[in-house]
Amino acid sequence: MTTQESLNRLKEGNARFVADKLDGKLQNSSRRDSIVGGQAPYAIILGCADSRVVPELAFDTGLGELFVVRVAGNVANSSSIASIEYAVAHLGSKLIVVLGHQSCGAVTAAVAGGDNGYNLNHLLSHITPAIAASKEGAAVNDVTKKNAELTVGELISRSEIIRNAVEKGDVKVFHAYYNLDSGKVDFL
Ligand SMILES: [Zn+2]
Numbered sequence: 392m393t394t395q396e397s398l399n400r401l402k403e404g405n406a407r408f409v410a411d412k413l414d415g416k417l418q419n420s421s422r423r424d425s426i427v428g429g430q431a432p433y434a435i436i437l438g439c440a441d442s443r444v445v446p447e448l449a450f451d452t453g454l455g456e457l458f459v460v461r462v463a464g465n466v467a468n469s470s471s472i473a474s475i476e477y478a479v480a481h482l483g484s485k486l487i488v489v490l491g492h493q494s495c496g497a498v499t500a501a502v503a504g505g506d507n508g509y510n511l512n513h514l515l516s517h518i519t520p521a522i523a524a525s526k527e528g529a530a531v532n533d534v535t536k537k538n539a540e541l542t543v544g545e546l547i548s549r550s551e552i553i554r555n556a557v558e559k560g561d562v563k564v565f566h567a568y569y570n571l572d573s574g575k576v577d578f579l
Contacts, residue, residue: 475550
C-alpha cells in the first residue's frame, strides 16, 4: 500500500465512523488467525489517551491495521518516538498521523500552568512550545492544533529513523484534529 492509499483508507474509514456505518469486518476470529504470524499496520497514529478518542474506531479499522501510540497530549517523548521508530523500521508503516483532539485535558492543563507534580509537569513541558507559538490567550483547541503541528516536527527532528524514512519518501507525517462532537478527523 502506498502512502496515498493509506491516507485514503483512513479518510474513508473516518467517513464511515462519522456516518454511523462502521464496517468492523476485521475484528473476528478469522482475522485473529490471519495475523498471528506477524503484523503490517499501514498507518501509525500518535494519539491522546482520552477515552473519547479511539483511533481504531475513528478510522473504522480492525486488528492489525493501525499501530497506535497513545499518551496524554499526543506528545513526542522518548517512549512515544521509540515506539513509532519500531513501526517505521520493522513493520513497514507508510504513514504517521499525530492526532490532536477537541477539548484535550492535557493541553488545557498546560495552558492553565501551575505545579501538577513531577510526572505531569514533565509531560506538559512537551506542550509548552505550542503555547509559546500560539497567540496570547489562544483557545485551547487552537493550541492543540499547534501542538500536533509542532509534534510532527519533533518526530522528524528527534528521530534519525523517522527523518531518514521521510527523506527517502518511504513515510509521510501528517497532523490532524479529531472533533469530539462529529467524530470527524480534519487533516490539517
Ligand atoms: Zn487529550
